[in-house]
Amino acid sequence: MTRNATAVWNGSGKEGNGALTTQSTTLNKTQYSFNSRFADGVGTNPEELLAAAHAGCFTMKLSFVLGEAGFTPETLTTKCEITLDNGSITKSHLTVEGKVPNISKEKFEECVKNAEANCPVSKLFKAEISSSATLA
8 A cells, every 4th residue: 555645845945835735635735834834824734744644543553452452442532742853853742542441541551552662653753652541
């Protein structure tokens, strides 16, 4: 399986702007710029998109890991925070809250760590990856 996205940039780094389009067209000429990345401009940015990708991938992987352990989650909600520091993405922190019937806190945390280490996006990143988990 191969997926793709396209970025088009016009102008200089600080004054220019760009548009992102994904293969599915969920993003379709979605604006991004210096201001949307480093200030409060309208549009998205690479770090926000990485956070969405990691949160989505991890949460889906966690659902599979829980299923393999004999549990079916009612709800899993994950927030991902990507840290950009001195021109490098240095961290991805996943905060997950799960509503999973009949699971112990220890088993849930074990499944979270498994998903953290084994989701495809985690395997891609060369940054520090961490997580915290709460059962509802």
